[in-house]
Amino acid sequence: PQNTEALRETIKGLLKKYNAKLVAHYYTSPEIQSLAEETGGCVSDSLEMARFGSQCEGSTLIVAGVKFMGETAKILSPEKRVLMPTLEATCSLDIGCPIDEFSAFCDEHSDRTVVVYANTSAAVKARADWVVTSSIALDVVDYLDKQGKKILWAPDKHLGSYVARKTGADVLLWDGACIVHEEFKAQGILDIKAQYPDAAVLVHPESPESVVELADAVGSTSQLINATKTLPNDTFIVATDQGIFYKMQQACPGKTLVIAPTAGSGATCRSCANCPWMGMNELENLATVFDQPDNEIFVDPELAKKALIPLGRMLDFKK
Ligand code: 13P
Numbered sequence: 001p002q003n004t005e006a007l008r009e010t011i012k013g014l015l016k017k018y019n020a021k022l023v024a025h026y027y028t029s030p031e032i033q034s035l036a037e038e039t040g041g042c043v044s045d046s047l048e049m050a051r052f053g054s055q056c057e058g059s060t061l062i063v064a065g066v067k068f069m070g071e072t073a074k075i076l077s078p079e080k081r082v083l084m085p086t087l088e089a090t091c092s093l094d095i096g097c098p099i100d101e102f103s104a105f106c107d108e109h110s111d112r113t114v115v116v117y118a119n120t121s122a123a124v125k126a127r128a129d130w131v132v133t134s135s136i137a138l139d140v141v142d143y144l145d146k147q148g149k150k151i152l153w154a155p156d157k158h159l160g161s162y163v164a165r166k167t168g169a170d171v172l173l174w175d176g177a178c179i180v181h182e183e184f185k186a187q188g189i190l191d192i193k194a195q196y197p198d199a200a201v202l203v204h205p206e207s208p209e210s211v212v213e214l215a216d217a218v219g220s221t222s223q224l225i226n227a228t229k230t231l232p233n234d235t236f237i238v239a240t241d242q243g244i245f246y247k248m249q250q251a252c253p254g255k256t257l258v259i260a261p262t263a264g265s266g267a268t269c270r271s272c273a274n275c276p277w278m279g280m281n282e283l284e285n286l287a288t289v290f291d292q293p294d295n296e297i298f299v300d301p302e303l304a305k306k307a308l309i310p311l312g313r314m315l316d317f318k319k
Protein backbone atom coordinates (compact mmCIF):
# COMPACT_ATOMS: atom_id res chain seq x y z
CA PRO A 1 0.00 0.00 0.00
CA GLN A 2 1.10 3.55 -0.74
CA ASN A 3 2.14 5.73 2.19
CA THR A 4 0.26 8.89 3.08
CA GLU A 5 2.57 11.25 1.19
CA ALA A 6 2.45 9.12 -1.97
CA LEU A 7 -1.35 8.94 -1.75
CA ARG A 8 -1.60 12.70 -1.38
CA GLU A 9 0.59 13.22 -4.45
CA THR A 10 -1.49 10.73 -6.45
CA ILE A 11 -4.70 12.54 -5.52
CA LYS A 12 -3.23 15.95 -6.38
CA GLY A 13 -2.20 14.62 -9.81
CA LEU A 14 -5.67 13.19 -10.43
CA LEU A 15 -7.44 16.40 -9.44
CA LYS A 16 -5.33 18.26 -12.00
CA LYS A 17 -5.72 15.65 -14.71
CA TYR A 18 -9.51 15.57 -14.41
CA ASN A 19 -9.98 19.31 -13.82
CA ALA A 20 -11.61 18.44 -10.50
CA LYS A 21 -12.08 20.32 -7.22
CA LEU A 22 -12.13 18.70 -3.80
CA VAL A 23 -14.85 19.98 -1.44
CA ALA A 24 -14.46 18.72 2.13
CA HIS A 25 -16.52 19.11 5.29
CA TYR A 26 -14.91 20.15 8.59
CA TYR A 27 -15.62 16.68 10.00
CA THR A 28 -13.38 14.83 7.54
CA SER A 29 -9.83 13.88 8.51
CA PRO A 30 -7.02 16.49 8.65
CA GLU A 31 -5.36 14.75 5.67
CA ILE A 32 -8.41 15.30 3.51
CA GLN A 33 -9.06 18.86 4.73
CA SER A 34 -5.46 19.88 4.08
CA LEU A 35 -5.57 18.36 0.59
CA ALA A 36 -8.67 20.39 -0.23
CA GLU A 37 -6.91 23.51 1.01
CA GLU A 38 -3.70 22.85 -0.90
CA THR A 39 -5.43 22.13 -4.20
CA GLY A 40 -7.70 25.18 -4.43
CA GLY A 41 -10.76 23.30 -3.23
CA CYS A 42 -12.82 24.17 -0.20
CA VAL A 43 -13.10 23.12 3.44
CA SER A 44 -16.26 24.40 5.07
CA ASP A 45 -19.65 23.86 6.65
CA SER A 46 -22.49 22.38 4.63
CA LEU A 47 -23.83 25.76 3.44
CA GLU A 48 -20.50 26.93 2.06
CA MET A 49 -19.83 23.49 0.54
CA ALA A 50 -23.04 23.90 -1.46
CA ARG A 51 -22.16 27.44 -2.48
CA PHE A 52 -18.59 26.62 -3.47
CA GLY A 53 -19.68 23.61 -5.52
CA SER A 54 -22.11 25.69 -7.52
CA GLN A 55 -19.70 28.55 -8.16
CA CYS A 56 -16.27 26.97 -8.66
CA GLU A 57 -14.62 26.24 -11.96
CA GLY A 58 -13.84 22.69 -12.93
CA SER A 59 -15.90 20.00 -14.60
CA THR A 60 -15.82 17.56 -11.68
CA LEU A 61 -16.49 17.92 -7.97
CA ILE A 62 -15.20 15.44 -5.45
CA VAL A 63 -17.33 15.75 -2.33
CA ALA A 64 -15.69 14.45 0.84
CA GLY A 65 -18.54 14.42 3.30
CA VAL A 66 -21.82 12.53 3.42
CA LYS A 67 -24.25 11.63 0.69
CA PHE A 68 -26.68 14.50 1.07
CA MET A 69 -23.78 16.89 0.43
CA GLY A 70 -22.98 15.11 -2.84
CA GLU A 71 -26.65 15.18 -3.86
CA THR A 72 -26.92 18.87 -3.06
CA ALA A 73 -23.83 19.55 -5.18
CA LYS A 74 -25.33 17.61 -8.09
CA ILE A 75 -28.70 19.38 -7.83
CA LEU A 76 -26.97 22.77 -7.86
CA SER A 77 -24.55 21.83 -10.66
CA PRO A 78 -26.24 19.23 -12.86
CA GLU A 79 -23.69 19.83 -15.60
CA LYS A 80 -20.81 18.78 -13.33
CA ARG A 81 -19.70 15.27 -12.60
CA VAL A 82 -20.01 14.74 -8.83
CA LEU A 83 -18.04 11.91 -7.25
CA MET A 84 -17.73 10.79 -3.64
CA PRO A 85 -15.07 8.52 -2.09
CA THR A 86 -17.95 6.26 -1.00
CA LEU A 87 -21.69 6.49 -1.46
CA GLU A 88 -22.17 4.55 1.76
CA ALA A 89 -21.44 7.67 3.79
CA THR A 90 -24.93 8.61 4.88
CA CYS A 91 -26.36 10.45 7.92
CA SER A 92 -28.74 9.33 10.67
CA LEU A 93 -30.96 12.33 9.96
CA ASP A 94 -31.32 11.37 6.30
CA ILE A 95 -31.99 7.71 7.23
CA GLY A 96 -34.57 8.76 9.82
CA CYS A 97 -36.68 10.73 7.35
CA PRO A 98 -37.96 8.41 4.60
CA ILE A 99 -39.85 10.25 1.87
CA ASP A 100 -43.14 8.32 2.05
CA GLU A 101 -43.67 8.90 5.77
CA PHE A 102 -42.43 12.46 5.50
CA SER A 103 -44.72 13.24 2.61
CA ALA A 104 -47.71 11.86 4.53
CA PHE A 105 -46.73 14.01 7.53
CA CYS A 106 -46.64 17.10 5.28
CA ASP A 107 -50.06 16.19 3.83
CA GLU A 108 -51.52 15.93 7.33
CA HIS A 109 -50.27 19.43 8.12
CA SER A 110 -50.74 21.17 4.82
CA ASP A 111 -51.27 24.55 6.54
CA ARG A 112 -47.60 24.63 7.54
CA THR A 113 -44.54 25.88 5.66
CA VAL A 114 -42.18 22.93 5.24
CA VAL A 115 -38.60 23.68 6.26
CA VAL A 116 -36.10 20.85 6.00
CA TYR A 117 -32.53 20.61 7.11
CA ALA A 118 -29.96 20.04 4.36
CA ASN A 119 -29.22 16.63 5.93
CA THR A 120 -32.00 14.97 3.91
CA SER A 121 -32.47 13.11 0.63
CA ALA A 122 -33.18 14.87 -2.65
CA ALA A 123 -36.76 13.53 -2.47
CA VAL A 124 -37.36 15.13 0.94
CA LYS A 125 -35.89 18.42 -0.28
CA ALA A 126 -38.18 18.25 -3.32
CA ARG A 127 -41.18 18.11 -0.92
CA ALA A 128 -40.03 21.19 1.02
CA ASP A 129 -40.68 24.92 0.75
CA TRP A 130 -37.30 25.76 2.25
CA VAL A 131 -34.00 23.97 2.79
CA VAL A 132 -31.72 25.32 5.51
CA THR A 133 -28.41 24.41 7.08
CA SER A 134 -27.57 25.07 10.71
CA SER A 135 -25.87 28.37 9.82
CA ILE A 136 -29.07 29.96 8.57
CA ALA A 137 -31.85 27.94 10.20
CA LEU A 138 -32.52 30.62 12.83
CA ASP A 139 -32.62 33.48 10.33
CA VAL A 140 -34.93 31.67 7.90
CA VAL A 141 -37.39 30.52 10.57
CA ASP A 142 -37.39 33.98 12.14
CA TYR A 143 -38.15 35.47 8.72
CA LEU A 144 -41.01 33.02 8.14
CA ASP A 145 -42.37 33.54 11.67
CA LYS A 146 -42.49 37.30 11.10
CA GLN A 147 -44.67 36.61 8.06
CA GLY A 148 -47.06 34.73 10.34
CA LYS A 149 -46.16 31.29 8.98
CA LYS A 150 -46.44 28.12 11.02
CA ILE A 151 -43.54 25.73 10.43
CA LEU A 152 -43.22 22.02 9.86
CA TRP A 153 -39.58 21.19 10.64
CA ALA A 154 -37.64 18.03 9.76
CA PRO A 155 -35.70 15.99 10.54
CA ASP A 156 -33.51 17.08 13.50
CA LYS A 157 -35.71 17.58 16.57
CA HIS A 158 -32.92 19.15 18.63
CA LEU A 159 -32.03 21.78 16.05
CA GLY A 160 -35.75 22.31 15.40
CA SER A 161 -36.57 22.86 19.06
CA TYR A 162 -33.55 25.16 19.46
CA VAL A 163 -34.80 27.25 16.54
CA ALA A 164 -38.32 27.28 18.00
CA ARG A 165 -37.06 28.41 21.43
CA LYS A 166 -34.91 31.16 19.95
CA THR A 167 -37.47 32.55 17.49
CA GLY A 168 -40.71 31.83 19.35
CA ALA A 169 -42.11 30.43 16.08
CA ASP A 170 -44.83 27.77 15.99
CA VAL A 171 -42.76 24.72 14.95
CA LEU A 172 -44.06 21.18 14.53
CA LEU A 173 -41.12 18.76 14.84
CA TRP A 174 -40.27 15.56 13.02
CA ASP A 175 -38.65 13.05 15.39
CA GLY A 176 -35.09 12.69 14.08
CA ALA A 177 -31.65 13.05 15.66
CA CYS A 178 -27.94 12.99 14.89
CA ILE A 179 -26.33 9.94 16.48
CA VAL A 180 -23.13 11.89 17.16
CA HIS A 181 -24.52 15.03 18.81
CA GLU A 182 -27.26 13.23 20.69
CA GLU A 183 -24.54 11.53 22.75
CA PHE A 184 -23.32 14.72 24.41
CA LYS A 185 -24.56 14.86 27.99
CA ALA A 186 -25.06 17.86 30.28
CA GLN A 187 -23.49 16.07 33.25
CA GLY A 188 -20.39 15.25 31.22
CA ILE A 189 -20.01 18.93 30.26
CA LEU A 190 -20.43 20.01 33.89
CA ASP A 191 -17.76 17.51 34.95
CA ILE A 192 -15.27 18.71 32.39
CA LYS A 193 -16.12 22.35 33.21
CA ALA A 194 -15.01 21.58 36.77
CA GLN A 195 -11.59 20.60 35.36
CA TYR A 196 -11.41 23.70 33.11
CA PRO A 197 -13.40 26.36 34.99
CA ASP A 198 -12.31 29.18 32.66
CA ALA A 199 -13.23 27.37 29.47
CA ALA A 200 -16.00 28.45 27.12
CA VAL A 201 -18.43 25.76 25.98
CA LEU A 202 -19.12 25.58 22.22
CA VAL A 203 -22.14 23.52 21.14
CA HIS A 204 -23.58 22.49 17.78
CA PRO A 205 -27.39 22.84 17.93
CA GLU A 206 -27.95 19.21 16.92
CA SER A 207 -27.14 18.53 20.61
CA PRO A 208 -29.89 18.03 23.22
CA GLU A 209 -31.43 21.07 24.91
CA SER A 210 -29.75 20.36 28.27
CA VAL A 211 -26.35 20.60 26.54
CA VAL A 212 -27.26 23.70 24.51
CA GLU A 213 -28.29 25.39 27.80
CA LEU A 214 -24.70 25.13 29.05
CA ALA A 215 -23.19 26.73 25.95
CA ASP A 216 -21.33 30.02 25.67
CA ALA A 217 -21.76 29.79 21.89
CA VAL A 218 -24.22 27.71 19.85
CA GLY A 219 -23.88 27.42 16.10
CA SER A 220 -22.99 25.62 12.91
CA THR A 221 -19.49 24.28 12.43
CA SER A 222 -18.29 27.53 10.83
CA GLN A 223 -19.95 29.62 13.55
CA LEU A 224 -18.23 27.55 16.27
CA ILE A 225 -14.86 28.01 14.56
CA ASN A 226 -15.50 31.76 14.44
CA ALA A 227 -16.45 31.76 18.12
CA THR A 228 -12.91 30.66 19.02
CA LYS A 229 -11.64 33.87 17.38
CA THR A 230 -14.02 36.20 19.18
CA LEU A 231 -14.30 34.70 22.67
CA PRO A 232 -11.45 35.70 24.99
CA ASN A 233 -11.12 32.29 26.72
CA ASP A 234 -7.90 30.27 26.41
CA THR A 235 -9.71 26.92 26.52
CA PHE A 236 -12.75 25.66 24.65
CA ILE A 237 -14.88 22.64 25.46
CA VAL A 238 -16.30 21.57 22.11
CA ALA A 239 -19.53 19.62 21.66
CA THR A 240 -19.41 18.57 18.02
CA ASP A 241 -17.47 16.12 15.84
CA GLN A 242 -13.74 16.13 16.61
CA GLY A 243 -12.84 16.57 12.95
CA ILE A 244 -13.51 20.27 13.52
CA PHE A 245 -10.33 20.53 15.62
CA TYR A 246 -8.16 20.74 12.51
CA LYS A 247 -9.64 24.08 11.39
CA MET A 248 -10.51 25.28 14.87
CA GLN A 249 -6.91 24.99 16.04
CA GLN A 250 -5.80 27.01 12.99
CA ALA A 251 -8.35 29.67 13.99
CA CYS A 252 -7.06 29.92 17.58
CA PRO A 253 -3.41 28.85 17.63
CA GLY A 254 -2.01 28.32 21.11
CA LYS A 255 -5.43 27.85 22.71
CA THR A 256 -6.58 24.55 24.18
CA LEU A 257 -9.40 22.52 22.66
CA VAL A 258 -11.08 19.83 24.72
CA ILE A 259 -13.69 17.49 23.30
CA ALA A 260 -16.93 17.36 25.30
CA PRO A 261 -17.53 13.95 26.86
CA THR A 262 -20.18 11.81 25.28
CA ALA A 263 -20.69 9.34 28.10
CA GLY A 264 -22.49 9.98 31.39
CA SER A 265 -21.21 11.48 34.59
CA GLY A 266 -17.45 11.60 35.03
CA ALA A 267 -16.53 9.47 32.07
CA THR A 268 -14.94 10.79 28.92
CA CYS A 269 -15.23 9.04 25.63
CA ARG A 270 -12.32 9.88 23.36
CA SER A 271 -13.39 7.60 20.56
CA CYS A 272 -16.82 9.19 20.34
CA ALA A 273 -17.68 12.56 18.79
CA ASN A 274 -16.66 11.05 15.46
CA CYS A 275 -19.30 10.68 12.80
CA PRO A 276 -18.87 7.14 11.45
CA TRP A 277 -20.04 8.19 7.99
CA MET A 278 -17.72 11.19 7.74
CA GLY A 279 -14.96 8.79 8.77
CA MET A 280 -15.57 6.68 5.65
CA ASN A 281 -13.79 9.34 3.60
CA GLU A 282 -10.17 8.19 3.43
CA LEU A 283 -7.13 8.96 1.31
CA GLU A 284 -7.31 5.41 -0.08
CA ASN A 285 -10.83 5.68 -1.47
CA LEU A 286 -10.19 9.26 -2.55
CA ALA A 287 -7.23 8.06 -4.61
CA THR A 288 -9.40 5.52 -6.45
CA VAL A 289 -12.50 7.72 -6.80
CA PHE A 290 -11.99 8.21 -10.56
CA ASP A 291 -11.77 4.45 -11.16
CA GLN A 292 -15.05 3.65 -9.40
CA PRO A 293 -18.00 4.28 -11.71
CA ASP A 294 -20.44 3.46 -8.91
CA ASN A 295 -19.21 6.41 -6.84
CA GLU A 296 -20.82 9.00 -9.07
CA ILE A 297 -23.87 10.87 -7.76
CA PHE A 298 -26.96 10.89 -9.94
CA VAL A 299 -30.21 12.60 -8.97
CA ASP A 300 -33.40 11.99 -10.89
CA PRO A 301 -33.75 15.15 -13.06
CA GLU A 302 -37.43 15.70 -12.17
CA LEU A 303 -36.65 15.44 -8.46
CA ALA A 304 -33.60 17.66 -8.89
CA LYS A 305 -35.70 20.34 -10.58
CA LYS A 306 -38.12 20.38 -7.63
CA ALA A 307 -35.38 20.28 -4.98
CA LEU A 308 -33.57 23.15 -6.66
CA ILE A 309 -36.40 25.55 -5.74
CA PRO A 310 -36.03 25.36 -1.90
CA LEU A 311 -32.25 25.01 -2.23
CA GLY A 312 -32.13 28.13 -4.37
CA ARG A 313 -34.19 29.99 -1.74
CA MET A 314 -31.56 29.04 0.84
CA LEU A 315 -28.65 30.27 -1.29
CA ASP A 316 -30.47 33.49 -2.23
CA PHE A 317 -31.50 34.17 1.38
CA LYS A 318 -27.97 34.88 2.57
CA LYS A 319 -25.49 35.72 -0.13
P1 13P B 1 -22.85 22.22 9.52
O1 13P B 1 -23.80 22.76 8.52
O2 13P B 1 -22.82 23.00 10.78
O3 13P B 1 -21.49 22.08 8.91
O4 13P B 1 -23.37 20.79 9.98
C1 13P B 1 -23.42 19.69 9.16
C2 13P B 1 -23.56 18.46 9.95
O5 13P B 1 -23.75 17.39 9.44
C3 13P B 1 -23.49 18.58 11.39
O6 13P B 1 -23.55 17.36 11.99
Ligand code: SF4
Pocket residue numbers: 066090091092093119178179180181206241275276277278
Ligand atom coordinates in the same frame (compact mmCIF):
# COMPACT_ATOMS: atom_id res chain seq x y z
FE1 SF4 C 1 -25.32 13.33 10.08
FE2 SF4 C 1 -24.64 13.67 12.58
FE3 SF4 C 1 -22.88 12.68 10.88
FE4 SF4 C 1 -23.60 15.28 10.73
S1 SF4 C 1 -22.50 14.28 12.40
S2 SF4 C 1 -23.40 13.85 9.04
S3 SF4 C 1 -25.74 15.14 11.32
S4 SF4 C 1 -24.80 11.72 11.55
